[in-house]
Amino acid sequence: MHSMDRVIKKRKGIKKSTDIKIGRRDFFRLTGSGVFGFMLCNLFGPKKSQGAEKEFYGVLCDTTRCIGCRACEFACAEANNHPSPDTEDKNIFDKKRDTTVKQWTVVNRYKTRAGDVFVKRQCMHCALPACVSACLVKAMRKREEGPVTWDKNCMGCRLCMFSCPFDIPKFEYESAYPTIEKCSMCWDRIKVGGYPACVMACPQEALLFGTKRDLIEEARTRIYKHPSKYYHYIFGEHEVGGTCWLYLSSVPFEEIGFRTDMGNTPLPEYTTGFLYSVPFVLVLWPLFLLAVNRITKRED
Amino acid sequence: MMEAEINLKRFLLNELKPKGKIFTVFNVVTLPIIIAGAFLIFYRIFYGLGATTNLSQSFPWGIWIGFDVMTGVAFAGGAYVLTFVVYILNAKKYHLIIRATVLNGFLAYVFYAGAIFLDLGRWWNILNPLIGNHFGVNSVLFLVAWHFLLYMIAEFIEFSPVIAEWLNLQKAKKVLSALTVGTVIFGITLSTLHQSGLGALVMMAKPNIHPLWYTEFIPILFFVSSIFAGLSMVIVESSISHKVFSEQLNEEHKKEVDDIILSLSRACAGALFGYFFLKLLVFIHGKHWVYIFSGMGLWYMVEVIGFVLFPCFLFLNGGRYRNLKVVRVAAVLSMVGIIINRFNYVFIAYKWYLPLSERYFPSISEIVITLAIVFAEIWVFRWIVNRMPVLREST
Numbered sequence A: 001m002h003s004m005d006r007v008i009k010k011r012k013g014i015k016k017s018t019d020i021k022i023g024r025r026d027f028f029r030l031t032g033s034g035v036f037g038f039m040l041c042n043l044f045g046p047k048k049s050q051g052a053e054k055e056f057y058g059v060l061c062d063t064t065r066c067i068g069c070r071a072c073e074f075a076c077a078e079a080n081n082h083p084s085p086d087t088e089d090k091n092i093f094d095k096k097r098d099t100t101v102k103q104w105t106v107v108n109r110y111k112t113r114a115g116d117v118f119v120k121r122q123c124m125h126c127a128l129p130a131c132v133s134a135c136l137v138k139a140m141r142k143r144e145e146g147p148v149t150w151d152k153n154c155m156g157c158r159l160c161m162f163s164c165p166f167d168i169p170k171f172e173y174e175s176a177y178p179t180i181e182k183c184s185m186c187w188d189r190i191k192v193g194g195y196p197a198c199v200m201a202c203p204q205e206a207l208l209f210g211t212k213r214d215l216i217e218e219a220r221t222r223i224y225k226h227p228s229k230y231y232h233y234i235f236g237e238h239e240v241g242g243t244c245w246l247y248l249s250s251v252p253f254e255e256i257g258f259r260t261d262m263g264n265t266p267l268p269e270y271t272t273g274f275l276y277s278v279p280f281v282l283v284l285w286p287l288f289l290l291a292v293n294r295i296t297k298r299e300d
Numbered sequence B: 001m002m003e004a005e006i007n008l009k010r011f012l013l014n015e016l017k018p019k020g021k022i023f024t025v026f027n028v029v030t031l032p033i034i035i036a037g038a039f040l041i042f043y044r045i046f047y048g049l050g051a052t053t054n055l056s057q058s059f060p061w062g063i064w065i066g067f068d069v070m071t072g073v074a075f076a077g078g079a080y081v082l083t084f085v086v087y088i089l090n091a092k093k094y095h096l097i098i099r100a101t102v103l104n105g106f107l108a109y110v111f112y113a114g115a116i117f118l119d120l121g122r123w124w125n126i127l128n129p130l131i132g133n134h135f136g137v138n139s140v141l142f143l144v145a146w147h148f149l150l151y152m153i154a155e156f157i158e159f160s161p162v163i164a165e166w167l168n169l170q171k172a173k174k175v176l177s178a179l180t181v182g183t184v185i186f187g188i189t190l191s192t193l194h195q196s197g198l199g200a201l202v203m204m205a206k207p208n209i210h211p212l213w214y215t216e217f218i219p220i221l222f223f224v225s226s227i228f229a230g231l232s233m234v235i236v237e238s239s240i241s242h243k244v245f246s247e248q249l250n251e252e253h254k255k256e257v258d259d260i261i262l263s264l265s266r267a268c269a270g271a272l273f274g275y276f277f278l279k280l281l282v283f284i285h286g287k288h289w290v291y292i293f294s295g296m297g298l299w300y301m302v303e304v305i306g307f308v309l310f311p312c313f314l315f316l317n318g319g320r321y322r323n324l325k326v327v328r329v330a331a332v333l334s335m336v337g338i339i340i341n342r343f344n345y346v347f348i349a350y351k352w353y354l355p356l357s358e359r360y361f362p363s364i365s366e367i368v369i370t371l372a373i374v375f376a377e378i379w380v381f382r383w384i385v386n387r388m389p390v391l392r393e394s395t
Helices: A024-031 A037-044 A071-079 A090-094 A130-134 A159-163 A197-201 A212-225 A269-296 B002-016 B025-047 B063-075 B078-088 B092-111 B113-119 B140-166 B170-178 B180-200 B203-208 B218-244 B251-285 B295-320 B324-348 B364-385
Strands: A057-062 A106-112 A115-121 A140-142 A148-150 A207-211 A245-248
Touching (some): A057 A212, A071 A197, A197 A207, A212 A245, A269 B078, A269 B140, A269 B180, A269 B203, B063 B113, B063 B364, B078 B180, B092 B218, B092 B364, B113 B364, B140 B170, B140 B180, B180 B218, B218 B251, B295 B324
Parallel strands (some): A057 A245
Antiparallel strands (some): A057 A207
């Protein structure tokens, strides 16, 4: 039992399963379908990956294990130089809290028929994030390891906030030099082989870090092994095209503050129709207008 | 040569002086608002968006986007529609109002789309998408930003012969006039794409938009609605400016303008009906009647019947019985309808599920700054019309 790690380090020798719909290459293929991308793909588009393809990492959050100690909140604050939350204060659960500019993750308590359920919230790190597609300066970026990160070349237009189905990016309204703040899945650690601070801090092993493929396998295994303990659904496997964070629960997800009505289509797909039509309009419309202009021209 | 330069300087200095009465009702009302707005703009820049707006983490966009940008750009649509009629369809009758319309369109972009500067949290990075830090080529907003810039340039070129005429630069006027048709074609193409692009902007927020308003046809609806929004603006603007600047026009012109307004009202009725028909198709195809018996359903009916179908009927009626008053009422109603529609996408039907206490209502500062921008635009419009051959006959 002690071998149950916080981290799934190796793939278990299983060839590509079909569970995971969106890999890294699909991600770039889909989001690479932009306006000028149509014409300038080779210039600005991502270089074709060579050699081994990396897989998105993610975290499996098993809410049946969480005891609401908020060690993850504390570790997150420490890792990101935010003010430390008072983890002794148990009254804090009386109100539902949202993440803030200075607190990228929060744990909420839900009273359900299965008793108190604690749910950690943070950025879900979508496989095909709306916020990334929304950004006109690529300040929001989907990193090849999986995290969605924010950069300082941002203009502060807040279309990422407007588009996020999980209401995650937070804007520093009180500042004249505002930033967008959200969980980065500790990208600086992951890219050098480390793990997110919250995962390492959890005393209950409620958080498990690994590739999404492995995490889904693990989540399925838990449900199969304890069919009466779990609600038979993995939140994040398919939602808005799948997210890097996955959740297990003992009760239906609506009861613990999740929206279950957002569908499985990746949100950027809703704008591809428009974006595909752009080059056609750009080429055909002027020709048509010129033709009409010539036809209707009267001799003076 | 020296003499010519001195003459030009004298001429420009003379033109800078105010013309006409200073203490008019309009001036007395609008000047304090413009000054207050200017102060509030400084306040916003030095103290941030939280100090001046009621925006929140749940409602990142308010009236600066919903009215200034989304609605302002739709109202400015008259320029591309009328340049299409005059320079592409070669319908010379409308040439009389083309200069004022293009000027109004250009200024609307400069002021209203310029208001995006205020709304940008990190405005000092505004040039990033233009200089490539970085090019977010997959973003609809990237397209819209570039189109705004290019369209402003196109509109300026379309208007530039008037400036050349004002400065008595005959050669320059000839060269600039030769650019018009090409620029118009470019401008219409850009308008088609960014008017619809403003609609595409909100589409990724599908889970947050009430199903009565969300459809894959949002870009087409935005484009079609910009036609009647723009034309309604032209009707209202030319009705007002032909009263205010009536000394610049002779009787024959006034009659012709009335005739143009009546023709435009029929065009508006057509565009409104097309828009209504599209809405109806979306409604039936999406089986949207299940949502109709709710607060949002009622609100939807108010928008579609009260501010689309009703003005459509008024435009038809006013056009048929040559009743300019009815046409003007219809124009104002359809413009209000556009404001309601754009507000719905930005903060009313957006996150409709949140309780009233968490919803967005514009702050006083947001409203004052918005009004200041509108009035400043009118001041600049008036300044130009009083000096350049916009309404009066060219020499």
